[in-house]
Amino acid sequence: MSNNPLQENKMGTLPVGRLLVNMALPMIISMLVQALYNVVDSIYVSQISESAVTALSLAFPVQNLQIGFAVGIGVGVNSLLSKSLGEKNQENANKAAGNGIVLMLICSAAFMLFGLLGVRPYFEMQSTVAETVEGGIVYTRICCLLTLGVFIQILFERTLQATGRTLYTMYSQAFGAIVNILLDPILIHGWLGLPAMGIAGAAWATVIGQWSGALLGLFFNLKFNPEVRFSLQTCKPDRRIIGPILAVGIPSIIMNSIGSVMNFGMNQILQSFTETATGVFGIYFKLQSFFFMPLFGINGATISIIAYNYGARKPERIIKTLKLSSAAAVTLMSIGLLVFQLAPDLLLGRGALDNSVTEQ
Template sequence: METSNYNENKMGVMPINKLLITMSLPMIISMLVQALYNVVDSIFVSQISENALTAVSLAFPLQNFMIAVGSGTGVGINALLSKSLGEKNFDEANKVANNGIFLAIISYLLFLLIGIFGVRFFFECQTNVVEIIDGGYYYLLICTVCSFGLFGQFVFERLMQSTGKTLYIMLTQGLGAITNIILDPILIFGLFGFPKMGIAGAALATVIGQILAMILAIYLNFTLNCQFKSDKLLMNH
């Protein structure tokens, strides 16, 4: 992107106090919403049995670890992008964006392997109750194998955050959370003709919400984030 096509975003011109408020509130809300996935799952799963609730609760540390990896990587992406955009070095910004997408893919592959080979061992280290191990295994297996939605959502939201478009992050997070809330009872208890899936239904509702949020974040980046060359994103990897 040439400098002549660049319109200074609010991070370069807005007063500091106002900028801090408009930037921080959406991000705080978005992090709270992300943490609500497991909480909402626990509320509905608790109606199945105590062991089902225990299984979901024991899965939360690994889910939180995925969030930490995605969020931590996003912080680095955000810092480098903000620096590059502030310098009006748009070629560097596109490289950082592509590297961020590549890191998200690597993170997903890591947790894919953990999900396939390590989830049952993870639960067996914490309990010997078969119902908890089996329920937690299927719940966490779905969350890890389909975690591409989580990592994709993080990286594309951080691309928007680096250009000051934090309001749109609330839209993506809200879509994911609302989808999870709606689908949880439907898939867990088999409402409206859907199969009764129990704990696995809670996991499926979670990943569907994350995938939809990722899709919306990608769409918003390619249509609204003029600081990046959309034709160059993803081309290097």
């Protein structure tokens, strides 16, 4: 425990520019790996059939909604936990983590219910192609019924971020993504003597990767994060704790939900043209994550630094953090705009683009 004061004061003492880089860079790297596995999923699934790619695109709004709820709750926990540590309020910090677990369990139960009862109506209202509907149902049902993995993974990543241990966040998230990437071809195509599972294999690779990251995140929190102490007592629902978590988390959830609703609406429109259009739109969304995911990394680091220094009553560090993170975000999004405007054929693959035009 001798190094506790140093860790507690890290976000209140290091120069802001250096602190933002140290905290954001590991998260950006892990987010880029996360974006890569989304694209790898599409590459392997595209080898099954065009309908399989479309099924994945139609499932994306549900997956995005899962992540939106998990990140929203995680952001709320991160904010309250960092603020409590800045105030040196250990009890509130522990309760923030414990009540975060309760909220994650509630959200997971809602998505599991959707996996049991809502998946078929969801796909049947979007497509009349049997292969697309059945493939989407199989994929989404597996992801929803085992959704607790992604909720727990994101919660444990946020508790590590809140105490400035973003390197461990990178390890846990990258580990889950790499497990997913390695399992994709094995489970989809039936390598190493395993049966070929097709689109179900992609779903199993996804949830196994999520649970792998969650378990590693749990290990890192128990072993290397002494500022946060988990216990059954801290998991007891407390309105004084849940209120601030939701006050910060709900706006984030709404923003992600709007994106999912927009994605769902666009899929409905594009399905009236061809399934190829829906598939291409889904691939575009996964490609743009190479720019949005790093932005989420900057965002996560910014929230932790601001919340800690708000609790420690250091407004000058808050203002400087906002200026630096805003400049970094604008620069990143400007680069993304240029890439998508100047090189769309390279992003999608000229051959694949030509094939789609020929089919239409």
